[in-house]
Amino acid sequence: MEAVLDQPVLVLNRLWQAVNVIGAKRAFGLLSRGHASVVHHHEDDFRVFNLMDWVDFSQHNPPLEVMDQVHTPRMTIRLPRVILLAYFDRLPCKELKLTRNNVFERDKETCQYCGKIFEREDLNLDHVIPRDFGGKTTWENIVCSCIKCNSKKANRLPHEAHMRLIRKPVRPKWRPVISLVLGNAERERWKDFLDLAYWNVELED
Numbered sequence: 133m134e135a136v137l138d139q140p141v142l143v144l145n146r147l148w149q150a151v152n153v154i155g156a157k158r159a160f161g162l163l164s165r166g167h168a169s170v171v172h173h174h175e176d177d178f179r180v181f182n183l184m185d186w187v188d189f190s191q192h193n194p195p196l197e198v199m200d201q202v203h204t205p206r207m208t209i210r211l212p213r214v215i216l217l218a219y220f221d222r223l224p225c226k227e228l229k230l231t232r233n234n235v236f237e238r239d240k241e242t243c244q245y246c247g248k249i250f251e252r253e254d255l256n257l258d259h260v261i262p263r264d265f266g267g268k269t270t271w272e273n274i275v276c277s278c279i280k281c282n283s284k285k286a287n288r289l290p291h292e293a294h295m296r297l298i299r300k301p302v303r304p305k306w307r308p309v310i311s312l313v314l315g316n317a318e319r320e321r322w323k324d325f326l327d328l329a330y331w332n333v334e335l336e337d
């Protein structure tokens with residue numbers, strides 16, 4: 133019983149974006165206060181239940197797996213795997229770390245000077261304003277660049293090298309929250325929701 137209530141439950145906001153993973157016990161707390169509904173996925177169909185309807189549904193569709201069963205003195209309820217929040221709309225906006233991979237991710241493995249796509253091993257990070265000119269290592273001053281463009285630009289400002297950025301570098305506002313916390317099994321279990329989250333997450337220009 134304890135182990136069942138420790139199981140992870142995926143939390144979606146009202147826009148069906150994955151925003152968190154919490155324990156089943158906490159999920160039941162949100163459900164009982166009416167702050168969330170259960171999302172049940174059956175084939176291509178997503179159904180949403182409030183707690184009372186979910187209890188009712190559980191009586192008519194008893195859970196098959198032991199790890200799907202939550203026992204109360206009077207009944208057995210299916211463990212929710214995904215819940216939908218009633219109120220919280222926004223993705224939690226955590227600070228995205230400035231890492232090589234995250235810059236490549238933001239720039240989509242595209243050299244920001246010639247616009248061509250490369251393997252990550254064939255890309256460098258370029259300080260748009262070189263460090264010698266006081267350029268900082270920030271989201272706004274770091275872009276990914278191919279080795280050819282990088283050596284052409286060398287230690288100069290872009291206009292001095294007659295080069296132009298294809299896009300102004302900015303700090304990304306998004307964060308792939310889920311990819312950081314999920315193992316492969318969980319990823320597989322929530323695939324449909326994560327795909328939805330992937331397509332619906334708000335991107336910045």
Ligand SMILES: [Zn+2]
Pocket residue numbers: 243244245246247248277278279280281282
């Ligand atoms: Zn290039």
